[in-house]
Amino acid sequence: MKKMTSALALIAATAAAPVLAEDITITVWAGGSNDSDHYRIDNIRIAADMLSREAAIRGEELNITVEGKRDFDGWDGFKQAVTLGAEAGNAPNIVVTSHLDIAPWASAGYIVPVEDYVDLDAWPLNNVYGNLMEIAAFDGMQWGVPQDAESRPFFYWKETFAALGYSEADMDAMSARVEAGEYTLRDMLADARKAVDMGLVEKGYGFYPRVSNGPDYAQFYQSFGGELTDPETGKLLFDRTAMTEMYQFFVDAVDAGVTRRNHIGTEWDQWYSEVANGKAAFWHGGTWHYGRYTGKEGNEDFFGTVGFTLIPAGNDAGRANTVTHPLVYLLTDQEDDRAEEIAAQLVAIASEPRLNTLHAIKSSHLAIGKAEAGLDLYSGDRWAAEATEVLLPHANAQPNHPNYGAFSEAMFKGLEAAWTGVQTPEEAVAEVEAQLTATLGDELIVR
């Protein structure tokens, strides 16, 4: 009876009291985002609308204002803004950033695990690919939700390739041959050299790699048999042989005249315009390059001019591979727990296949979940469909290790030293090894 009365009282109270409106402002900062990436923020806005409607049906009034910002001064400026904001206690509620930030930011206490607020086994998060979810996890906790997926293919210019004597059928078989390890980086180098010698491309344009450090170079390390972490202990792994062979490969490319000695540091704008218009025979990039080539750079026949494969294997020890470097939605630690909860729910809703597909197709990224392939917008896009099929099953990610940043920087510095001829590959590898052993200590295994 007593229970009954209190229940009645509760109902009466709820009915009589005016519905209390809850106003909440959610800020979203998206790093490394250009104009075509606006759905990183807009999807949170759409999610906010959904959540408010759901609340209204329950009889609650929830007003969410979403404030977005994506004009940062590069990655450095963005990361500084987030970390300093977090120190000062006014970090944005949601950040879209590289999954590599999870380890340092989690350990600094800047972010909170998304698994504390949402059901990972429920829709739509149970639709997200398991390996992508894994990339947004660290130390046994699910910190974030993948915002997009991508992968980094190897490209070749079909016209040049045909002039080297490859037929249409050869090109169709290329991705399978690369995957099987029948066409290696060494074969590519020989072809690139031929292309330069035959005058199909200018000197230095046979193989035209990325102009700055990035996940791409981890791929070449893997091509030569390197692994980034030791699966047993989770420590970072420095494979001396693989590293030396990878450095040697770039040195050989320079010596053969297919890659410029001063290539690193080339302007990105120049680089994009050159590769999109057939000035280079072979190069590598990311799935989002499709948007740039066909958009700003004006390549109107992408599939007729550009072929793509995995990054070929370098030798027998290595494998054809590609790295996916998904951006993730992360929640920052806030005074107000309710804000974290709302932010988490918004992130979950923004991961709905339909919403994520808007971003994927608009920005030439790949789907984060299985169901997206069933949507017309996704399956109707040839690039998304083909890239998903050829690349995504073979994609691995860089490790979420607090010291991976130092590892990656050192690896690239060494590569640059060998590439520009300042040091021999052996010297460069020895120096990188010395530096990493000194800085990482027990967290590194040298093999």
Add this chain to the structure above:
Amino acid sequence: MTRQTLLGLGFLSPALLAVMMFFLLPVVLTVVFAFTNMSTSTGILGGEYQISESDLRRLPAVGVGEDAVALLAGAGYAVQPETLAQFAAEFGEDRAAELDKLHGGAKFDDQRAMERALKELRRNPLRKVRDRKTAADLFRVSILGQRFATRDDFALAITDLGVPERDRLALTEAAYTGWTFTTQNFELLWELPATWRYALNSVIYVVLTLAFNVGFGLFLALSTFYLPSRTAQTFRAIWFLPRILPPVLYVLMWQWLTWDQGFISAMLRPFGFEPINWMRHTATHAWTFIVLINGCVGASLGMILFSSSLRAIPETQLFAAQVDGANRWQQVRHVLLPQMRWPILFITSYQTLSLLTSFEYILLATDGGPGRQTEVWALAAYHTALSNYGGNLEYGLGAAYALALVIIGILLSALYLRFFKFSELVAKPRIEQ
């Protein structure tokens, strides 16, 4: 203290405050940071206490006993009488009884598995995600991954867990997520071969740029000195442009001038020169342009200072020299230059110090390339502390780089002051003694 002194101090106080905040404090902070292992991972304002999965394998190395590690490593969630009692208190006896029947005595590795178990409640299900999260938390028995705000909270938690007394101190220290004081940054700087290369690069950069700065500034000042004043002013205004242009724009113009399809390559192409990136082709190219880029900025400042001090030299001395038959060169060499000692001292020391710490033009032009051959000390400090693609910025190590610059700067200033006999410059004029 007299009223006048107080009044004086009162007037000075805003300036003193500014000096403290913008000059002294950064140096003090640099010194403090240099002796810490501060990075993005440790945060800036201090840490909390947490043992995470990946910490477990590090623990034996820092002196935590095996049995303590085993205690920590146990499964995260357990359905046992104590946890069930808590659950019953919050969510009702029926649910607790049903869960006990379903999973009594079970252990779960993570929160997700615990929630799955809770979802199996049928009679009176926990329908809301939030309730399941709260309920799952009640079954948590491990402290793995939990953050404790204070040392005491953590100490309490490990005591509850039954960690032996002898392991507690080492464990607490290992669990601290914030920064600690250390001298390892300096050991690291000493050990790393790259450090010495950056030091050498800095020497090359400062010496060459300084020579260009002072030499060219002096040349401009002297050459405009003999021009009619209106023409001279026009020339000086033009030479002053590099200093007032925003660095990004100024360097962008150099980029356009030097890249493969830039002005220099285009001009030289008809003469049979291969187009190359003139700024980044080799280290020599890079240094040449870095010296030119910085030198033109520095020279304009030198020019202004030298020009004004040239004008302070009484014209009568030049007339006298002319009467004695001295030509322009002899005037410069024997009349003007000897009186330019102080301005040259000032520009030299000022520029040395500012060049040592300046890196923005190098960052914009070559970013230390090709192959880190133009990576100067200050740029290395920036790259270490503020720029890392992988996200972990090493503030402590960066500060150690910066501290070395502060020390070198102070030593050099003292040296310059002695060498150029600064005390004579500031001595009281004899006539007033």
